Amino acid sequence: MNGPSWRVPLGRRDGRVSRSSEALANLPPPSANITQLKASFRSKGLSDRELAILSGGHTIGISHCSSISNRLYNFTGQGDTDPSLDPNYVVHLKRKCSPTDTTSIIEMDPGSARTFDTSYYTLVRKRRGLFEADAALLNDNATRNYVLRQGNSGGSNFFNDFAASMVKMGRIGVITGNRGEIRRICSAIN
Template sequence: MIIPKLLSVFFLQLVCVHLLVLNGANAQALKEGFYKSKCPSFEAIVKNTTASFISQAPSLAPALLRMHFHDCFVRGCDGSVLINSTSSNQAEKDAIPNQTLRGFQVIDAVKSAVEEKCPALVSCADIIALINGPSWSVPLGRRDGRVSISSEALANLPPPFFNITQLKASFRSKGLNDIDLAVLSGGHTIGISHCSSFSNRLYNFTGRGDTDPSLDPNYIVQLKKKCSPGDANSIVEMDPGSAKIFDTSYYSIVKKRRGLLEADAALLNDNVTRAYVQLQANSGGSNFFKDFAVSMVKMGKIGVLTGNSGEIRKICN
């Protein structure tokens, strides 16, 4: 669309206000038990199918959590991260930040099982959201988006090297506050990271062959044993010794200046996020699980499509 220059700013302001109102209305349309009458076995199918995969490969749990985050931060929680690229379009899935996403086979298996029982009723977006909510109630009713563009993933997903100002701006642009940032960062208590995501902190932080002064020197020694210069493929646990357990030890690690990513360390550079890190590190996890559920539900409402918007895809990719 071509907009005359004198009208462009005003038009964009109107669009932003309209989208905020529309997104708020769509989020309100989500509700718990959305499929209770139409597909009463839906949630059980999701739970049982997902459990069968994770029992064989526990590392899929953090992978699916990450997928939900990467879906919601681009075009909202609409399942667009699942769409395959075509000869005429490179989709989100193939953007650099998403090339290490895993767990698509779990989504496909759940969708196939749901389609067999309740054809053309359940969205792929709702499947992603529900897979990540085994311990809290997840409002449902999302519909699937039709658009998936690689460049939008690159523009919207906060990279591992963001500082606290950039992180806060990224989260706020999605309707999430600074506490949500601190809480959702706690998801790094499970899972792994590739050396390429933090190796600059070990070998070339400012371009002078130096290390990141915010990272514990003793931890740097340990990390260098696992990640040699230029190593892009080796992996390191985000929360050493507890990477398969969803607990609060992540915050103790960050407090000790052993947060693996620059984005983890950045939490100590803001009064609000630092206070949350210290609270969880000192209290052994005061209210963290409750806080995490609240922030996950909030994130799961970003930019959702409901009602007659979007579609219900039979095949998620």
């Protein structure tokens, strides 16, 4: 993906059971506004700046059309489109996603969804962030400043910022004492 690398601290204890429902419960939804995003990140000890940095992870990957259907076809319940979206981007998205489409996928960072780069910030700056949560970054001084700086500068510090934020995020909810285990192979319980 050509992205940054970072040293992952060793010795962290992992649980012996994983539940996908728990993962989703700890992630803000794609429809989150800036107040919800900031509260979610702050509850985990992450700053507003780190919210903007880690949102840059949307530079890679895909989503299902169902995640943006309301944004395109029924934003306020009146059959309308989110006015924060670039109208030309709306046309592009509607060509890919019908109102009832639950299976099609769409790139979060069209054109470079398989490359870790700063184009995500350029898209958000142009009002082409796929999710409401992406657009919401422009509604706060700290997050907007980071988006604009990365979108204009080519992201000279983004890789370092992202790596440091990932290390910090890895320290959230560390298991201590006799709970969990330090795995010999990361992908399998001992």
